[in-house]
Amino acid sequence: MTLLSLDDVRVTYKLPGRGTLNAVDGVSFDLEPRQVLGLVGESGCGKSTLARAVCGLEPTSAGSISFNGQRIGKLGLRKRDPALMRIQMVFQNPFASLNPRRTIGSQIEDGLRVNPDRDAWNVAQLLEHVELDASSRDRYPHQFSGGQRQRIAIARAIAAGPELLIGDEPIASLDASLQARVAKLMRKLAVETGAALLFISHDLSVVRVIADDVAVMSAGKIVERGPVDRVWTNPQDAYTQRLLAAIPVVDGLGRLPG
């Protein structure tokens, strides 16, 4: 059964004045359980808006999003439906996504509290899984570096026992040497816990390494979707081709991209 299904989803913003902006302009795709889908696109293409809509943080103006057959509406001021808590998100900025006034242990416990399988994890195990010391639990976020904080945020998301883990540009604010590592860690944890992963990034070279499938988004639409190796080696859409050609290759030959 399909885990996440988007059918002609549109998200529209009112612009100052009279105009409207279709941030997401008729997106349809399915995500199977345990599948890792990379969603790539450049800034302003609507990929983050789409992720927020899947979490119920953005109202859709048309179309439907359903998770395990249950329709996702806007998360207003209500408590979130427990069934939808099986969707968890890792945010872009590790300096903003952890509460600075609470220990990381208590923040990870927030996740454990909503896990239907209560004994699946404990804080120490989770910290160990994201390669942090178990004694870190009593510390505060400011005592960690960006890469470490992002791993804590991943631990918190995994603690909730998600069936769908979403990463909204989770590596964009990290140092270059950490990006691939954190991305791989997310994939590994998602695969181990049996969750599907929707990994949003502007960096195709990272997505290529961790995703099974890739969807390329441009101007609110998905222009191409397919197995990552096929898209990488044989892109069909003109935009995908341009995007791939623009990535500088680290070969030391001084070839200018594009």
Place this chain on the structure above:
Amino acid sequence: MSASGITIQGLTLSFGRGDAEKQILRGIDLDVPAGQITGLAGESGSGKTMTGLAVCGLLPAGANVGGSIRFEDVELTQLKQRAMNEYRGAKIAMIFQDPTASLHPMLTIEAQLIDHYRHHTGASKKVAKQRALEMLGLVAVPSPEAALRKYPHQFSGGQLQRIAIASALMCEPSVLIADEPTTALDVTVQAGILRLLRTLCDELGIAIILVTHDLGVMSALADTIAVMRMGEIVEHGSRFQVITDPQHPYTRALIEALPDAADAPDAAHSPDTSSAANAANASDAVPTEGGLS
């Protein structure tokens, strides 16, 4: 255009005194020849941006500078602020990561390009405008005449970075410091800016210091690459040599941490990512990393 580069020797930089003294640069030796792009690679907190700022004389107050930065037989570290102002913006120019931050939001592009040119050269308004049009043409901003009358918010990020480069080029600088010039830009836009920088370097013979953490950009653009870590240059060599045959373990770790380093999806998907993990550990140990200061 005069061809003169910059020679940095034993450059040190620290803040504070006594016990609270914080070393940022621990003795940098770097030759930046004219007509070449010298890359400064490294992660946040490695001191690469501070090196660029030191060359421009734009260090924050309270910085203790040692060593030497020579440019056209002038010792820049000894210059008084006023004398340095004559160099900065004229012979030594800088472009930054965020072009919106380096352009004044309330002034037209014309005013921004022309004012500092006239200040440095004393040229007439007409001559200055001619020069501005020429420079906008050089950086390939579409319809330069119209662009001069616009304000920064009317341009996209990529176009603004082109305008920022045009502004930097107005006074025919010999040295251009580009601090993460494409980091805020989309990859398709980045390609155009990289091409532009290459052309400027080749055709105008400018010495460019390219500061970036992105090894892809380095590989595409830099002639030589200096890898910085914790305020020191751990390796400096030709582009090809540094990327294909890195000598220092830290450089190796940086290159191995690239997503497609192993270039085999299987290896990447397996839990054993030890090489990348080592690199990350190395960087976690950098005490000046953002989150820890």
Place this chain on the structure above:
Amino acid sequence: MTDVLAVQTKRRSRLRISKQLRTPLALTGGVIVAFWLLVAVFAPLIRPFDPLAQDFDRLQAPSAAHWFGTDQVGRDVLSRVISGAQVSIPLALMLVIFAMLIGSVLGAIAGYFGKALDETIMRIADLVFAFPTIILAMVIAASLGPSLTNAVIAMLIVSWPAYARVTRSLVLGARNAEYVVAGRLLGNGPFTSLSKDVLPNVVSPVVVLATLDVGTAILLLSGLSFLGLGAVPPTPDWGAMVSDGVQNFSSWWIAAFPGLAILTVVLAFNFLGDALRDALDPRSQEAVQGRAL
């Protein structure tokens, strides 16, 4: 590795706050506030005479027997100034705490829930803001009848909106922070979210505002008493004493000493509040960090 770093950061952050609280002004403020708090607590023990007893000759100038002189009905001014601390300071503190509680709870609700609740609460706040504070307090106090309790109620009514407005704007900024959203995704309802994630992160500016407000509260309270709308004779209140002094202008000591008491307390709380703001304000903290880098 992490251990060492964590310890370092912890030590550094504690050092930063204490350093900012160690400025001369902050120390002066702290010492004076401590002095007056002690006076207020131990007033019955340290005052030389009964503040209400009219046992002495009227209008005596300061002397060895009566350091601050006596007033128009023959009471010892020093004893009355000391007892005045017992009246004004606890009332001002209580007032500020209640105003802060009422204001910040209402402001937080307005900011977090928005819409009709926000409109209702903030329009009421605007209504209060539309009048000059002291005039409105006077009107309310006058209509309730002169007594200290009524003066406090009047001041409570005029002072909560400042807290509501500040808290609301802080909550507005914080409620969309990623950690708040992450909490919502983990099933936090609005009140859990507000109390667990939002309020702890906005509380310090509100506390700073409150500290700065203690001085104002004492001033306002004294002002109402001065106008005969607060303390009822013969309660030893500083404002009422200054009012007595005005009616006996040739005997300067009657007004001067309570006036001095008001001045020092208000100044001291302001110094303390300023220092606390510098220490807790995240922006000034960032500025310090930025400079350190």
